[in-house]
Amino acid sequence: MTSAYLIRADFPLFAARPELVYLDSTATSQKPRVVIEALEHYYREINANVHRGAYDLSVQATLAYEEARRKMARFLGADEREIIFVRNTTEALNLLVYAWGLRVLKAGDEILLTEMEHHANLVPWHLVAVHTGAKIKAIPVRGDGRLDLDSLDRLLTDRVRVVSLTHMSNVLGTVNPVAQIAKAAKEKGALVIVDGAQSAPHMPVDVTGLGADFFALSGHKMCGPTGAGVLWGRYEMLEKMQPFLGGGEMINEVYLERSSYAKPPQRFEAGTPAIAEAVALGVAAEYLMGIGMQNIWQHDRSLVDYALARLDEELPEVKTFGPRGPDRGGVIAFTLGGLHAHDVATALDQHGIAVRAGHHCAQPLHRKLGLAATARASFYLYTTRDEVDRFIEALKKVREFFKDWL
Amino acid sequence: MTSAYLIRADFPLFAARPELVYLDSTATSQKPRVVIEALEHYYREINANVHRGAYDLSVQATLAYEEARRKMARFLGADEREIIFVRNTTEALNLLVYAWGLRVLKAGDEILLTEMEHHANLVPWHLVAVHTGAKIKAIPVRGDGRLDLDSLDRLLTDRVRVVSLTHMSNVLGTVNPVAQIAKAAKEKGALVIVDGAQSAPHMPVDVTGLGADFFALSGHKMCGPTGAGVLWGRYEMLEKMQPFLGGGEMINEVYLERSSYAKPPQRFEAGTPAIAEAVALGVAAEYLMGIGMQNIWQHDRSLVDYALARLDEELPEVKTFGPRGPDRGGVIAFTLGGLHAHDVATALDQHGIAVRAGHHCAQPLHRKLGLAATARASFYLYTTRDEVDRFIEALKKVREFFKDWL
Amino acid sequence: MSLLEELYRETILSHYKSPKNFGPLADASVSIKGDNPSCGDQLELLLKLNGGRITEVRFQGHGCAISIASASMMTELVKNKTLDQALELTRQFKAMVVDGAEPAPELGDLKALAGVSKLHARTKCATLAWNTLEEAAKEAGTS
Amino acid sequence: MSLLEELYRETILSHYKSPKNFGPLADASVSIKGDNPSCGDQLELLLKLNGGRITEVRFQGHGCAISIASASMMTELVKNKTLDQALELTRQFKAMVVDGAEPAPELGDLKALAGVSKLHARTKCATLAWNTLEEAAKEAGTS
Ligand SMILES: Cc1ncc(COP(=O)(O)O)c(C=O)c1O
Numbered sequence A, B: 001m002t003s004a005y006l007i008r009a010d011f012p013l014f015a016a017r018p019e020l021v022y023l024d025s026t027a028t029s030q031k032p033r034v035v036i037e038a039l040e041h042y043y044r045e046i047n048a049n050v051h052r053g054a055y056d057l058s059v060q061a062t063l064a065y066e067e068a069r070r071k072m073a074r075f076l077g078a079d080e081r082e083i084i085f086v087r088n089t090t091e092a093l094n095l096l097v098y099a100w101g102l103r104v105l106k107a108g109d110e111i112l113l114t115e116m117e118h119h120a121n122l123v124p125w126h127l128v129a130v131h132t133g134a135k136i137k138a139i140p141v142r143g144d145g146r147l148d149l150d151s152l153d154r155l156l157t158d159r160v161r162v163v164s165l166t167h168m169s170n171v172l173g174t175v176n177p178v179a180q181i182a183k184a185a186k187e188k189g190a191l192v193i194v195d196g197a198q199s200a201p202h203m204p205v206d207v208t209g210l211g212a213d214f215f216a217l218s219g220h221k222m223c224g225p226t227g228a229g230v231l232w233g234r235y236e237m238l239e240k241m242q243p244f245l246g247g248g249e250m251i252n253e254v255y256l257e258r259s260s261y262a263k264p265p266q267r268f269e270a271g272t273p274a275i276a277e278a279v280a281l282g283v284a285a286e287y288l289m290g291i292g293m294q295n296i297w298q299h300d301r302s303l304v305d306y307a308l309a310r311l312d313e314e315l316p317e318v319k320t321f322g323p324r325g326p327d328r329g330g331v332i333a334f335t336l337g338g339l340h341a342h343d344v345a346t347a348l349d350q351h352g353i354a355v356r357a358g359h360h361c362a363q364p365l366h367r368k369l370g371l372a373a374t375a376r377a378s379f380y381l382y383t384t385r386d387e388v389d390r391f392i393e394a395l396k397k398v399r400e401f402f403k404d405w406l
Numbered sequence C, D: 001m002s003l004l005e006e007l008y009r010e011t012i013l014s015h016y017k018s019p020k021n022f023g024p025l026a027d028a029s030v031s032i033k034g035d036n037p038s039c040g041d042q043l044e045l046l047l048k049l050n051g052g053r054i055t056e057v058r059f060q061g062h063g064c065a066i067s068i069a070s071a072s073m074m075t076e077l078v079k080n081k082t083l084d085q086a087l088e089l090t091r092q093f094k095a096m097v098v099d100g101a102e103p104a105p106e107l108g109d110l111k112a113l114a115g116v117s118k119l120h121a122r123t124k125c126a127t128l129a130w131n132t133l134e135e136a137a138k139e140a141g142t143s
């Protein structure tokens, strides 16, 4: 990969804040200049509403928007008709719960999740469970931070109608063997939904190869603007699905008391979309493809291996979570002695190191770890080895500062 | 108001396209420099995820986001805890349908709409009707483009649980007497929802004065970016309502099989919001308040009166729709002889005039008018009298061009 | 010649005002509805088939000059052609109005619509009848 | 002195490690739970009241040094005060940690938390116990 030291120059925020060591890309990534400029360019030169225009400007806006759809299709190895623009992963998963789960699931059906899910892949299913009587089960997480696949045979009963799981944990960094699980699930006739919020930004994703039915991502975590994400779905599935939000653009004919619906993807994009944001997300995907998703993955991998080795060696008071090995992305949740994660994060912030503290929207996983909160450092294509060093040196100072209280 | 000729200078798109006469602000508005710069500034200097941060950058992002909420509260005369950020009016109305309509309405209940509703305020209710057995009724539109209020007594039965109507029609320009209708509806114990997509950008709105329970707007129509809108709701109502989307940030406690919810407005903002867009929408609202909503309304009013007078006088082949008088905003839907609206719009576009053609997401209203489509010209704070003149001169050329076929 | 003059010629406007083969068709073998939801234009295409050949074709509905003229000229062109020939003409027509290819001589009068390729906003109008024809051919193939 | 040193002093860390009045309280007149959903901190406040006076107060739960120390010192301060006095102290405490006001002398040791006003991310931690106290006072007033 082009050196992270050079890549940094593409990100204006680092120039504006030269002292900052930003280790919270798992929450949201920084944005390269090309993405910010794409927004600017859109608003300065081609802003108009899409689809409905009979004039040139609106045609240009529509072309830009549909071009972004093609770029996202290329990014995911999908067909452009399978790309639905949503706000974020959360909306994508809710769309599935409302348009499919609430309509199809029945009492006695089972929903199989994992213990490492983000709230975005838990809370919407609770709604389904309450309203339909379907039951939620979860694949356990083992002590090493990997899923307990031995339990799969037992859990994957004939009653399981859907398996919805994260591709990569935002706490443990674990990359789950989605293709293997999808295959087993498909054999049971279950639908497979992948929460790609953390995988799409950090590794090559080929949705057809995964064998899943749906894949959700958030643009803001992959160098795109806030407000735009993607739900990918197999076209046969999308065609069968009822709409989620009702309104303009997703219809065919509307009467006062009834309406008929357009084909996918329009069926699932009601109202004026986040046009500029989708366009800029397309630019972000192109930017990442230019650098190479495999290169980004290798970079994340090498930083996390380096950081974990140094932590193990030099900071025995630090406890980290998640697996070691090639199935581990650039996320490190950790604790320092008996200190609370918030106090550690505040102390690191005083040294210019931005890490997150809390349950990272994964309360059930934290409960399993026996903790209310962890601190979390995460890496991305612009993170340098130098920054990892600064993080570790700062952590040593924090340990020193609190030494009587660990 | 500061002259529209001066205001134009705030909008970069007009400098980039000096020949363009943009008459489609009803679909989406152009964006002033301050709004584009707010996005840029956000991404270049303060981008981080909100709410969850233990570090300074995230605190700054959160402060900017919450400041935007306060600005929108000021814009609407509301309390900041009553401002929910959504994508657009469409999402706001769907939120109400899912979180309230589908849960509360029963067979036999009635939903009262109007014949001039946008699809965003029709299609979601169809879902409720199908699933609950509630019945949809509509206040008729009279020949002059106003609502037939005489029918209100008859329509507003004890079975009406909700009255949902547009504040201003995006086709007729009619401003509906919402306060009066809300009062009558409240007397019957019905909930009142106002689609403010067209009113919020163009006139002063004081939600408490309106007497409604909910009010929806789209940021992109009021000088803000795409991807951010607002649902305002009375706090007592919001407090009683179940959530819509489930995910991070809207929860209190999450277990594998159940969850409890945060207070409003967080309860209704699941996942990473459109942060930069919300921040920029706050800047847009401030920009509009700086110019003065009453001034903008007067400006729209004077342009529409001028345009209608010239059309009546000089283009008898043009038929316009909607009321004449102080309850008419800056929107003119029209036909030219027997020509199809698309052909008229294409011809106008060749003269640099951007108008929309179609049913403008109001098929039932067009059916009532006996037309499949109309052309529509609409005005905003940056529209000059000179542009109205150019529109009318171009329309004359179009008439001349098609004269044998009118 | 302006784009407007290039497009809205006598040919097109007269087909618009007096479309050919317009109206119902009793005993149609296939009838298919097409629409452009973004503008509300709607069209129904009715075909009588005999051994893979279009022996009768009519259409009804409403739309702009471009969509109606395109439908009207299309019905004149495909009548008495085989479905395969009609699909080949569809390909040629789309090449002209979508990709801006030189009008194939087989398209005859339809070359009057070549200007649409410069008006992206209107390609959907010009292709509505043809897309519907493709749907009809699919339906005929499966039934 | 760095902000870190200003904040994490002996006072605070020792309250964190050995909180006062921590644990259950049998026969509490009011018990109220408070939480910071954004970080998962949770706290339960238990009060025994007698004629508007707080005769016993304890808390339990988990949180960071700032939230636990704040709760611990708060319980020491409000014990044997009337609810009205406790609410006035709450006002003074919030003025200090939210608005950065000079610590009121009545706050005693709690002035050790004054630095929080410079750490916006942590004001919620410092005020958690106090917000819960306000809720408890509301509950006591209505019951
Ligand atoms: C009256 C009215 N309601 C709702 C909408 C839908 O707005 P949006 O597409 O931003 O959700 C519009 C805009 O087209 C409108 O004019």
Ligand SMILES: Cc1ncc(COP(=O)(O)O)c(C=O)c1O
Pocket: A026, A027, A088, A089, A090, A091, A118, A120, A121, A166, A168, A169, A170, A195, A197, A198, A218, A361, B247, B248, B270, B271, B272, B273
């Ligand atoms: C695994 C995972 N799923 C879902 C989400 C939710 O993403 P968003 O907030 O963009 O909807 C996140 C991000 O926090 C995540 O890490």
